Amino acid sequence: MKIVTICGAGIGSSGILKVNAERVLAKLDIEADVVAADIGSVRAVAEDAQVILTSAEFVDAIGPTFADVIVIVNHFDQQELAEKLERALG
């Protein structure tokens, strides 16, 4: 499975989301490839992704996609990530 995290530069918040998503997925025993990217490359990077993790600000810019778009409010809250990922993947 492929999960893409999206932010403005592909560096800060998407990097935090990637790191914490990987930790949560390991705890949930789910295997996935998590890739951080910037909003400009979302179409190319997320083409084959099942899930896109991002902030509310980028939902419109991501546009139509086959992936589940999950909005994360607190990027450090692993419980929020776990609940939202489980709901999307379960």
Next chain:
Amino acid sequence: MTLPPLPDEAIVIGAAAADWRAAVRAAGAALTASGAAKPGYSDAMVRMIEEHGPYVVIAPGLALAHARPDDQVLDNGLAVVTLASPVSFGHPHNDPVSVVLGLAVESVGGHLESIADIANVFNDSTVIGALAAASTPDEVRSLMGVASTGEVA
């Protein structure tokens, strides 16, 4: 530890910022003072937020300000600014912001260990409040788990 060092120049305690732009510029000035970025990096960080919105407010009370790696970045660097009065970034859930991190990275990809360390620090939800209340650079370094010179604290 792979977080960049936090010299005194990279830490500003109780900065007076009238709005989010001033708060971000305070972080940019700290990155410039510590030798991580040129003054123009502040403009680049402000532009990111003008362009994409307040998504840099990634947790309640905390903004992670940064721009892309470009010629304004001199070195990988981190700055910590605490605000005398919290400011609003216009975020629907995580306002007001009392701690601004400034991040400068030389290249995409080479920084993920630092990002993982930032996650390690802030996955403890008490750290943002403790940073906001810190009164000395040493306190900030201890909370962030780094030394002033890049050695392990």
